[in-house]
Amino acid sequence: MSSSTTHVNRAQPGPISFHFMSNCATFTPLKVNADHRLNRSRTIDDPPVRRIVCLVAGSGYSSIMGTVTDAWADIERWLARHAPRSAALLAGPADAAAIAAAEARLGLAFPPELVESLSRHNGLTQWDNLFPGHPPLSVDGIVEHYEMCLEIDEDEGDYHDTLDEGEEPWWHELWLPFSQIDGDSQIFDLRPGPGHGRLGTAVHDNSGDFTHAWPSLGAYLADTAGALLRGGGADGNSNDGRRYWVPYLTPESTLWWSSAGETHLNGKPLRPAPVEVSTCCFRSV
Numbered sequence: 314m315s316s317s318t319t320h321v322n323r324a325q326p327g328p329i330s331f332h333f334m335s336n337c338a339t340f341t342p343l344k345v346n347a348d349h350r351l352n353r354s355r356t357i358d359d360p361p362v363r364r365i366v367c368l369v370a371g372s373g374y375s376s377i378m379g380t381v382t383d384a385w386a387d388i389e390r391w392l393a394r395h396a397p398r399s400a401a402l403l404a405g406p407a408d409a410a411a412i413a414a415a416e417a418r419l420g421l422a423f424p425p426e427l428v429e430s431l432s433r434h435n436g437l438t439q440w441d442n443l444f445p446g447h448p449p450l451s452v453d454g455i456v457e458h459y460e461m462c463l464e465i466d467e468d469e470g471d472y473h474d475t476l477d478e479g480e481e482p483w484w485h486e487l488w489l490p491f492s493q494i495d496g497d498s499q500i501f502d503l504r505p506g507p508g509h510g511r512l513g514t515a516v517h518d519n520s521g522d523f524t525h526a527w528p529s530l531g532a533y534l535a536d537t538a539g540a541l542l543r544g545g546g547a548d549g550n551s552n553d554g555r556r557y558w559v560p561y562l563t564p565e566s567t568l569w570w571s572s573a574g575e576t577h578l579n580g581k582p583l584r585p586a587p588v589e590v591s592t593c594c595f596r597s598v
Contacts, residue, residue, distance in 0.1 A: 380426075380531030380532075380534070380535055381426050381429040381430050381530060381531045381534055382433060383535070384534035384535040384538045385430065385433045385534060385538075387541070387542055388534070388537060388538050388541065389403070391541040391542060391589060392443075392568065394589075395562065395566065395568075398565060398566060399441060399443055399567045401438075402438050402443065403434045403438075403443075404434050404435045404438050404451065405435060406431070406433060406435060407431040407432060407435035407451070409432070411452045411453075412428060412431060412432075412452055415456050418456060419459055419489075421487070421503065423489065424489070424503070426510075426529060426530040426531055427489070427491060427530060430491075430534070431451075431452060434449070435451045436448070436449050436450050436452075436454055437449065437451075441567070441568075442569050442570055443568055444492070444537060444570065445537055445540070445546070445547040445558035445560075446533065447497065447498060448492055448493070449492045450491065450492055450493055450498075454490075455489065455490055458490045458493050458498060459488075459489060462488075462490075462498075462515070463484060463486055465483075465484070466483055466486075469483070473485075480520065481520045481521035481523065482521060483515070483519075483520055483521070484515060484521070485504065485521065487503040488500040488502060488504075488515060488521065489501040490515075491530065496516070496517030497514065497515070497516040498515050498516075499512055499513070499514055500512070500513055500514065500521065501530070502523060508523060508526070510528070511526040511527060511528055511529070512527040512528075512530055512532075513526040525548065527548075536548065540558075540559070540560055541560055541586060542589045543588060543589075544585075544588040545559070546558055546560070547560075557572070557573065558570040558571065559571065559572065559573045559575070559585070560585075560586035561575065561583040561585060561586055562584050562585075562587075563578060563581065563583060564581050564582060568586070571583070
């Protein structure tokens, strides 16, 4: 993609529009104030305010639609063959109307990759260690975690203006969670700029971190599938930063991700996950 310029209108109170030269998608979320804060007094029945949000050209973020679906298909096949009890924990697809309602409530358009993923699996039916990162959230879970974090962040006051250059806040209204456990989440960065669309982390007791961010959700899921099919491991997120996680099978034949070299879980033996070969989803993203 060629480079482009981002213009943010901060001249007066009212809706903010982000204008990009290419790859733009227009949607009509709830009203946002000039300082980027969502207007909580607005309801879905109010006339929509148009806002344009799209990928940032020249950012290095190149989402290939279909990568998410291909990676999910490989993960599903591996689980069905080797960890059927884990496969049974994958929820069915999210309803398109539920996704649209969540977008309207939060005033944010979900990234296309997130919609693609939710259309495959609306999170898990219960917690399990099925990914090197955190368990993926359902649509309702995304809304709940986002609103909780935004409320806490707003209670802290306008500290964002006092952050040093390059320092991330504890939360930002243009971060959207993909997965979460114990208050720590993997987040899409929807702020305009070169990092738009990347997948970073926001932990409950520290600031957000994009030091080792994934360039896209597709890249994260494809690497997860690759670790299952080709062997080795995948980078995931944890409380102490990015770590390298390796897939194992428990004695009950459920999938478990842990550090390399682990041999036991709660006194029970772990065995390395069996390796397969696939050609569908190992592409450059």
